[in-house]
Amino acid sequence: MCNTLRLVSGTSPIVDxxxxxxxxxxxxxxxxxxxxxxxxxxxxxxxxxxxxxxxxLRLIATLIMPASGTATVFGVDVATDERYDIRTRIGxxxxxxxxxxxxxxxxxxxxxxxxxxxxxxxxxxxxAAVGLAxxxxxxAEVCSHGMQRRAEFARVLMTKPDLLLLDEPHSALDADAxxxxxxxxxxTLDAGGAAVLVSHDKERVLRVAxxxxxxxxxxxx
Amino acid sequence: MTGFWTQAxxxxxRDLLRERRSxxxxxxxxxxxxxxxxxxxLAIGTDTRTLEAIGLGMFWVIVMLFGVxxxxxxxxxxxxxxxxxxxxxxxxxxxxxxxxxxxxxxLLVVFETVLxxxxxxxxxxxxxxxxxxxxxxxxxxxxxxxxxxxAAGIVSTGRSAAALVPxxxxxxxxxxxxxxxxxxxxxxxxxxxxxxxxxxxxxxxxLGVAGVLxxxxxxxTG
Numbered sequence: 296m297c298n299t300l301r302l303v304s305g306t307s308p309i310v311d312x313x314x315x316x317x318x319x320x321x322x323x324x325x326x327x328x329x330x331x332x333x334x335x336x337x338x339x340x341x342x343x344x345x346x347x348x349x350x351x352l353r354l355i356a357t358l359i360m361p362a363s364g365t366a367t368v369f370g371v372d373v374a375t376d377e378r379y380d381i382r383t384r385i386g387x388x389x390x391x392x393x394x395x396x397x398x399x400x401x402x403x404x405x406x407x408x409x410x411x412x413x414x415x416x417x418x419x420x421x422x423a424a425v426g427l428a429x430x431x432x433x434x435a436e437v438c439s440h441g442m443q444r445r446a447e448f449a450r451v452l453m454t455k456p457d458l459l460l461l462d463e464p465h466s467a468l469d470a471d472a473x474x475x476x477x478x479x480x481x482x483t484l485d486a487g488g489a490a491v492l493v494s495h496d497k498e499r500v501l502r503v504a505x506x507x508x509x510x511x512x513x514x515x516x
Numbered sequence: 517m518t519g520f521w522t523q524a525x526x527x528x529x530r531d532l533l534r535e536r537r538s539x540x541x542x543x544x545x546x547x548x549x550x551x552x553x554x555x556x557x558l559a560i561g562t563d564t565r566t567l568e569a570i571g572l573g574m575f576w577v578i579v580m581l582f583g584v585x586x587x588x589x590x591x592x593x594x595x596x597x598x599x600x601x602x603x604x605x606x607x608x609x610x611x612x613x614x615x616x617x618x619x620x621x622x623l624l625v626v627f628e629t630v631l632x633x634x635x636x637x638x639x640x641x642x643x644x645x646x647x648x649x650x651x652x653x654x655x656x657x658x659x660x661x662x663x664x665x666x667a668a669g670i671v672s673t674g675r676s677a678a679a680l681v682p683x684x685x686x687x688x689x690x691x692x693x694x695x696x697x698x699x700x701x702x703x704x705x706x707x708x709x710x711x712x713x714x715x716x717x718x719x720x721x722x723l724g725v726a727g728v729l730x731x732x733x734x735x736x737t738g
Contacts, residue, residue, distance in 0.1 A: 348660075352644050356600070356604065358600055358603060358604075361572070376732070379606070379608060379732075381607035382603060382605075382606050383604070383605070386604075387600060387601075387603055389597050389600060391595070391596075391597040392597060393595070393597035393598045393600055393601035394598075395534060395598060395601075397531065397533070397534045397537035397538050398530070398533060398534065398537070406526060406530050407601070407605045409518075409522070409526040409529075410518060410522075410523055410526045410602075410605040410606060410607050411518065411605055411606055412518040412522070429529065434537075450601075454728055
């Protein structure tokens, strides 16, 4: 059976998944996924633990390859080497912070800025924008989980992605930071981009999502 | 998007910064290396001829073990979330390979430079042909760092354990070990050591090419 979520609000989708399956060993993590996301879409995807939410996000982020089917992001087949050319257009905040613990928050963002050719001063400006100006020179390992997540949102703010992928975006965040997530999504959509938010917290995601789908057992409905 | 070398140097700077803060590799293993060199004379006695004969060999073996240690450390330094962020920062896996190798290379050069003086003092080694030592130190450091980073990339694919790193690095570093020891052995007996230096250079180049060419594949299976 083919599980289809077709969202048509433009002519050239930012993400287009056609009958995509992802396997780890013999285990199917995603099965026969069809999903099309256009500029201006904010998709909420809900599901329980082990439903395949994170795998779906990592697939769209070009970080894993489909076992079958075709996945294109910004018109590029993610199974080709062209995926390296579009990765900087993707902003991904996973549920586990990807900061380097020995480096300060400022150095963590500065690392990304250097790699992407962004003015390093943008790192501190972005940290200030998420309320972390006073913690910019604090090592990530001594920051709380919530602060680390804020720093990750600051990174996305700095890189200005066209495709925003958020995994459990509201976990470990206080009310101010939740507003920040909403603003980040709104800004991306206003700039013509798209966002995908996976979560088990429907209520909060539906505040910003324009469409939603359920995922269970690796299939979308 | 930035250039290859900008990305490589960004990775090098990050790795050296993390090492400076944690001190896990250099500041733990340097004293360990010096102590290991000190233990050997204590174990085999004070026969100066024997010590003189085995001193350089002991030095290169300890350097190889340090190379293994750096490679093992590299397999543990990045979580999946961190690897994802590096990938999405647009860093070419080949540039990341070169950058990480460069950081390991610099650590190895420091390690070798300090320990070679310890070895000379402890083992009373005749300084025949030591004008070649800087070049050999650089070649061994380059070869071991490229090999160690490649091995760390292979085991990071998740299909094998970090414990396998020594099994990959130790046998493949044998040409470097033999080249380094035989360079000074040849010089001691008045023979040319160019063949050994050439061998080390070729091995280093092959490791570099293999690492760069396999970097994308290793990242995607990681």
